[in-house]
Structure formats: structure tokens, C-alpha cells
Amino acid sequence: MSEGQDGSAPRRGRRTADAPAGRDALLRAATRCFADNGFEAASVRMIASRAGAAPNLVAVHFGNKEGLWLACVDLLTETFAPTIAALTAMANDAKTPLRERLRLAIGMTAGYYDRQPDLRGFVARASVEPPPRSEIVSERLLKPLYEAACPLIRQGIDAGIIPIDDPAIVFVILNLSLGQPDRVASALALISPGHPVEETAIRMGEALSQLLLNGNER
Incomplete structure (x- = not known):
């Protein structure tokens, strides 16, 4: 205290x-x-x-505690709203090259999770809890985020930029990889000491961009 x-x-x-x-x-x-x-x-x-x-x-x-938990979900739903709006805008932006939009989306996701430790931890924990909490988190947080990201991911797949043909798999890879920068930093420190902790989110975003966006744009 x-x-x-x-x-x-x-x-x-x-x-x-x-x-x-x-x-x-x-x-x-x-x-x-x-x-x-x-x-x-x-x-x-x-x-x-x-x-x-x-x-x-x-x-x-x-x-009660259940009401408090639901209020936390309400708060996090509001926190997700700007990211959902940004992803929707990127999908509809015909002026910016698709590969650049995809890189921006990955970088934005990495930075967002890096700045929101409470949100990412809450979602990660609640998503593996028994129903109804896991179902509530899926319906109110994860699915709206996926629905906003899916059109942009699909554009990348159709253009031959993303070499994975399932948008849901791409979404899960991105969010699992970028959603726990603190754990990634700890793992890096164990196997390869010297990695700057404060640069983990940025470097992970760049690495995923290189891995996922190496296809040829048609």
C-alpha cells in the first residue's frame, strides 16, 4: 500500500x-x-x-463481481472501436497501395496491443475461460475485430500478397503473435539475451509483415 x-x-x-x-x-x-x-x-x-x-x-x-466483469467488457468494447474504424477505413482506401495498407494495419495492431496491456491480458485470459465469459468475449470483442480486419486480409489474399488462403488463420496468427509483446520479450530474452524489450512490438510487427506479405501483388 x-x-x-x-x-x-x-x-x-x-x-x-x-x-x-x-x-x-x-x-x-x-x-x-x-x-x-x-x-x-x-x-x-x-x-x-x-x-x-x-x-x-x-x-x-x-x-456484483459478474456485473463488474461485464462492465469491463463494455469498457474494452469502447476501447476497440477506433481500431475497428481504422481497419474498415483501410479496407475501403482505394488510393493507398494494398501492400502499404496491410503493413500499416500490422504495425497499428502491434502498437495498439503494446499500449494496452490490460486489454490484451483480459482478452487472452477470458478467451480460454468457460462459457459464458469466453462466448461473450468472442462475440463482443474478437468477432467485431475480425469482421473489420477480414475484408483487408481478403484483399491481400486475392492479390497474391498474403500466401495463406484463410483470413481467419491470418487473423489468429497476427493477434496471437502481436497480442502478448511482454511474453514475446521474455521468450526472446531467454533464448537470445540483448534484444531491447521496448522494441519488441515494433520488431514483431516488422517480422510478421516480412513473413506474411512476401507474395507478388497482381
Whole structure:
């Protein structure tokens, strides 16, 4: 627990004047706790402690832990919206060469996941949990993202740029490879020390572009 400005520990459930509102703080803390521990292991008390809030605020704002988890999904759905819009715009951009648009999309995805550790962890954890949580994450987060990316991927396949003929496989390869830059960085450090951790996402995006976009554009 962090100390107050006078060196004393802050009182449980009390927030400083410049701290985020209780609901927002609980949402951010819950997203991180669910990402790190999964739904069952992330207790209300753990989430409240990380948020610096009283546990009863979960019931006040969300009803229960399930309601809090669903509110996290709502928040992440909003977070995905600009990326979905950008992918749709790239697919409809007839002025920019297709290969360049594909490279931009891969780079954007790498950078996005690199900047959103809570989101990527939440999705990765929830996608392997039992229904209904895995189904909710699939329907509300993964499928809308795939539906936005699919037309651009299909264009790359049809043009002979992407050498894999299944858009879903391409999508999964990209998102699994780019969606956990921290784990990739750890693996690189184990097998080949010296790789700059802060450059992992960029280098992975460049590597995937080279691997996936080596076909000939017709």
C-alpha cells in the first residue's frame, strides 16, 4: 500500500482529491486483476484493494463481481472501436497501395496491443475461460475485430500478397503473435539475451509483415 504525502498509509476506502472516481478506478483495477488472475481467482476484495476503494463500492456501482466483469467488457468494447474504424477505413482506401495498407494495419495492431496491456491480458485470459465469459468475449470483442480486419486480409489474399488462403488463420496468427509483446520479450530474452524489450512490438510487427506479405501483388 502506498504512503500518503505525510508518510502515513492512506485510510482504506478513502481517495485523495486528485484520484480517479471510485467507479473508474474499480473498472481499471478489475480489468488488470481479471487479466492477471482470471474471473474466479480475482476476488472483490483484491480488486477493491488495487483500486484503493472500499469493497462495498463494487455492489454500489456494479451489483456484483459478474456485473463488474461485464462492465469491463463494455469498457474494452469502447476501447476497440477506433481500431475497428481504422481497419474498415483501410479496407475501403482505394488510393493507398494494398501492400502499404496491410503493413500499416500490422504495425497499428502491434502498437495498439503494446499500449494496452490490460486489454490484451483480459482478452487472452477470458478467451480460454468457460462459457459464458469466453462466448461473450468472442462475440463482443474478437468477432467485431475480425469482421473489420477480414475484408483487408481478403484483399491481400486475392492479390497474391498474403500466401495463406484463410483470413481467419491470418487473423489468429497476427493477434496471437502481436497480442502478448511482454511474453514475446521474455521468450526472446531467454533464448537470445540483448534484444531491447521496448522494441519488441515494433520488431514483431516488422517480422510478421516480412513473413506474411512476401507474395507478388497482381
